[in-house]
Amino acid sequence: MTRLLARDLTVSLGGSPVVGPLSLRLEPGEVVGLLGPNGAGKSTLLRALAGLAPHGGSATLDGTPLAQMSDAARALRIAYLPQARTVGWAVAVERLVELGRIPWRRFGSALSETDRAIVAEAMRLMDVGPLARRLATEISGGEQARALAARVIAQDTPVLLADEPAAGLDPAHQIAMMAAFRSLAAKGRSVIVSLHDLTLAARWCDRLVMLDAGKVAAEGAPAEVVTPALLGQVFGVEAVVSTVGGALAVAPIGLSGGPR
Amino acid sequence: MSRAALILLLGAAALLFFVLSLLTGPAGYGPAESLRALFSGGDGAAAIILREIRLPRALLGLAIGLALGAGGAALQGFLRNPLAEPGLIGVSASASLGAVAVFYSGLAGASIYVLPAGALFGAACSVIVLLAIAARSGSTLTLILAGVALSSLAGALTSLALNLSPNPFASYEIIFWLLGSLKDRSMTHVWIALPLIAAGLLLMFMSLRALDALTLGEEAAASLGVDLRLTRLLVVAGVALSVGAATAVAGAIGFVGLVVPHLVRPLTDRMPGSVFLPSALGGSALLLAADVASRIVIPSREINVGVLTALIGAPFFLWLVMRTRREAL
Numbered sequence A: 001m002t003r004l005l006a007r008d009l010t011v012s013l014g015g016s017p018v019v020g021p022l023s024l025r026l027e028p029g030e031v032v033g034l035l036g037p038n039g040a041g042k043s044t045l046l047r048a049l050a051g052l053a054p055h056g057g058s059a060t061l062d063g064t065p066l067a068q069m070s071d072a073a074r075a076l077r078i079a080y081l082p083q084a085r086t087v088g089w090a091v092a093v094e095r096l097v098e099l100g101r102i103p104w105r106r107f108g109s110a111l112s113e114t115d116r117a118i119v120a121e122a123m124r125l126m127d128v129g130p131l132a133r134r135l136a137t138e139i140s141g142g143e144q145a146r147a148l149a150a151r152v153i154a155q156d157t158p159v160l161l162a163d164e165p166a167a168g169l170d171p172a173h174q175i176a177m178m179a180a181f182r183s184l185a186a187k188g189r190s191v192i193v194s195l196h197d198l199t200l201a202a203r204w205c206d207r208l209v210m211l212d213a214g215k216v217a218a219e220g221a222p223a224e225v226v227t228p229a230l231l232g233q234v235f236g237v238e239a240v241v242s243t244v245g246g247a248l249a250v251a252p253i254g255l256s257g258g259p260r
Numbered sequence B: 001m002s003r004a005a006l007i008l009l010l011g012a013a014a015l016l017f018f019v020l021s022l023l024t025g026p027a028g029y030g031p032a033e034s035l036r037a038l039f040s041g042g043d044g045a046a047a048i049i050l051r052e053i054r055l056p057r058a059l060l061g062l063a064i065g066l067a068l069g070a071g072g073a074a075l076q077g078f079l080r081n082p083l084a085e086p087g088l089i090g091v092s093a094s095a096s097l098g099a100v101a102v103f104y105s106g107l108a109g110a111s112i113y114v115l116p117a118g119a120l121f122g123a124a125c126s127v128i129v130l131l132a133i134a135a136r137s138g139s140t141l142t143l144i145l146a147g148v149a150l151s152s153l154a155g156a157l158t159s160l161a162l163n164l165s166p167n168p169f170a171s172y173e174i175i176f177w178l179l180g181s182l183k184d185r186s187m188t189h190v191w192i193a194l195p196l197i198a199a200g201l202l203l204m205f206m207s208l209r210a211l212d213a214l215t216l217g218e219e220a221a222a223s224l225g226v227d228l229r230l231t232r233l234l235v236v237a238g239v240a241l242s243v244g245a246a247t248a249v250a251g252a253i254g255f256v257g258l259v260v261p262h263l264v265r266p267l268t269d270r271m272p273g274s275v276f277l278p279s280a281l282g283g284s285a286l287l288l289a290a291d292v293a294s295r296i297v298i299p300s301r302e303i304n305v306g307v308l309t310a311l312i313g314a315p316f317f318l319w320l321v322m323r324t325r326r327e328a329l
Helices: A042-049 A071-075 A093-104 A113-125 A141-154 A171-186 A198-204 A228-235 B003-023 B031-040 B045-079 B091-105 B114-136 B140-164 B168-179 B187-206 B208-216 B218-223 B228-250 B256-267 B272-296 B305-327
Strands: A004-013 A016-026 A031-035 A056-061 A078-081 A159-163 A190-194 A207-212 A215-220 A237-244 A247-255
Touching: A004 A042, A016 A042, A016 A056, A016 A207, A016 A215, A031 A042, A031 A171, A031 A198, A042 A078, A042 A159, A042 A190, A071 A078, A071 A093, A071 B218, A078 A141, A078 B218, A093 A113, A093 A141, A093 B208, A113 A141, A141 A159, A141 A171, A159 A171, A171 A190, A171 A198, A198 A247, A207 A228, A215 A228, A228 A237, A228 A247, B003 B031, B003 B045, B003 B256, B003 B272, B031 B045, B045 B187, B045 B208, B045 B228, B045 B256, B045 B272, B091 B114, B091 B140, B091 B168, B091 B228, B114 B140, B114 B187, B114 B228, B168 B305, B187 B208, B187 B228, B187 B272, B208 B218, B208 B228, B208 B272, B218 B228, B256 B272, B256 B305, B272 B305
Parallel strands: A031 A190, A031 A207, A078 A159, A159 A190
Antiparallel strands: A004 A016, A004 A056, A207 A215, A237 A247
């Protein structure tokens, strides 16, 4: 059964339509990459799917309209990692990751064994275990990004929406993050991740959705979406798409003279 | 330091200064004599001084310290801004304006309840205005700017009342209200303030989980199931009730809500929910200590406790601003 289904979804900001109408589906065990140039509507779409922006059309999670779900119920089903990396107070990395358990706990109650195990596993996946006692405001930007990604993984929801989680990460940690999303998907969870690294997207996602001006320009297997023609048309770049070791590698090499 | 140990320590400090507050005063009774008079009562001068002058003063110091410390912690957590304090969103200034307006209009003589009622009315008005503005846009920046504007307006109107004041005693009273003091309060004041402060503390307490989540920013907090509108309502109403009631009976005592959360934060894990209770208890300890000091630094004359907290707090605030700028928090 389709986990997340959007039909004729539209999102408006300040009265003007920013996204849609578009349709989108997300199956259990799937990692879907969201591509598109700046301002294409990736973040707005993710916010709407996270239930944080009012939308037109329909969006359902396991058959239940998002708009009908309570905040508390939604927080147990959908986790969302915003693009902006906010750490309001100089708290230890471990405390930050533990915030992901908030929807599952009563306030004031100590973390259960299960909570601790989930937090530890999330920190292991994002390789922030050694940073556990460091202050989240005093680590590097990339380390902070990983700590915040661990927080969203610790929320332990069927659906995970991540807005450019790999930005600012070194190549090893970018790959490790995508591998972590894959391992979550292997356990039946569903991930939508917006990315700017086309090779990363093409190699690690089951399916790609390419947005252009709020609409779906292309959707399908990576090889169908990451093509020189579409990259020229949507991103305005000339790109070399080759196959390395059985997977795609994409290198934008210049601006295209095509439309845009 | 463990959470329980910190709370115990600050609670003990508050209790210590509470007792010291009971024992300090121009009447010059010894500790044993004072406590005997307090507990055994009777018609003697000592019993009257202890029960009707010093006890309300110490109780108000305790309760108002709780209100100011907790209010500062909740506001700083909600706004994720280390410079926030109850005065910031205009509640103290508006409450003072309410008190001054009542005094200037000459209604104050009608009943002991009129002046505090004016202060509470002012605080409530400021909250309603703030909520109306904040409801149109969810951003904390809007709330801060609206609060600053409201503070300035209330301050200007208070000054206007001061300028137009026909008699010198009115000016004296107005200064007294703006600087804050726990002097000459009665048990009536205690019974006016306590329930409102308690209600305000409860509302703020209900927002603590949301304040923890807000460490990650508003969007992430919302995705964790936090109702941002409800949280805003809880914090603003909680602060208005507790700080409004505190200002109503003791004037605007500044900087306690700013200083105390900063002092206790490094002793906790720095989560807003963890800072709240220690900050409340620390607020009590600091205000009671300042109130004791206000009675003994100049033996012959008592100074307003608000002056003393400002003397400590204003340089601290400046230091905080400079440090915040340097660290670009």
